[in-house]
Amino acid sequence: MNKSYVVGKSKIHGRGVFAEINIPKYTKIVEYDGEKVSRAEGTRRHNLQSKKGRFYIFELNKQWDIDGSKGGPGKLINHSCTPTCYYTIKRGKIWICAKRNIHSGEELTYNYDVLEKNTHLCNCKAKNCKGLM
Numbered sequence: 730m731n732k733s734y735v736v737g738k739s740k741i742h743g744r745g746v747f748a749e750i751n752i753p754k755y756t757k758i759v760e761y762d763g764e765k766v767s768r769a770e771g772t773r774r775h776n777l778q779s780k781k782g783r784f785y786i787f788e789l790n791k792q793w794d795i796d797g798s799k800g801g802p803g804k805l806i807n808h809s810c811t812p813t814c815y816y817t818i819k820r821g822k823i824w825i826c827a828k829r830n831i832h833s834g835e836e837l838t839y840n841y842d843v844l845e846k847n848t849h850l851c852n853c854k855a856k857n858c859k860g861l862m
């Protein structure tokens with residue numbers, strides 16, 4: 730799989746991930762990798778991180794979470810209320826995939842599906858964004 734993305738400064742938040750080429754709908758773009766931790770440890774870390782506006786704990790399944798803060802560029806993909814991507818979990822791996830045809834230069838985003846809905850600030854600027862994720 731060729732790398733189709735590049736990390737850059739985001740208008741949404743900090744650094745983000747952008748399409749470097751045109752990416753067709755449903756393409757697997759990048760794995761959300763990191764440290765595999767128990768749900769209990771993941772929840773503990775999430776509660777600490779989310780207070781600082783960081784969302785790196787990804788629910789893998791009922792037993793395990795992935796802490797992306799120890800992982801690759803997948804963790805830099807920002808949340809959007811109208812995302813360009815979605816995630817899928819296959820054979821114990823989390824993949825970020827294109828939700829639609831994405832043009833070169835567009836920011837890659839997905840819906841974080843945070844547990845505590847509408848309690849964290851959102852700056853995605855999508856038309857349907859209520860300012861909270």
Ligand SMILES: [Zn+2]
Pocket residue numbers: 809810811851852853854855857858859860861862
């Ligand atoms: Zn938003």
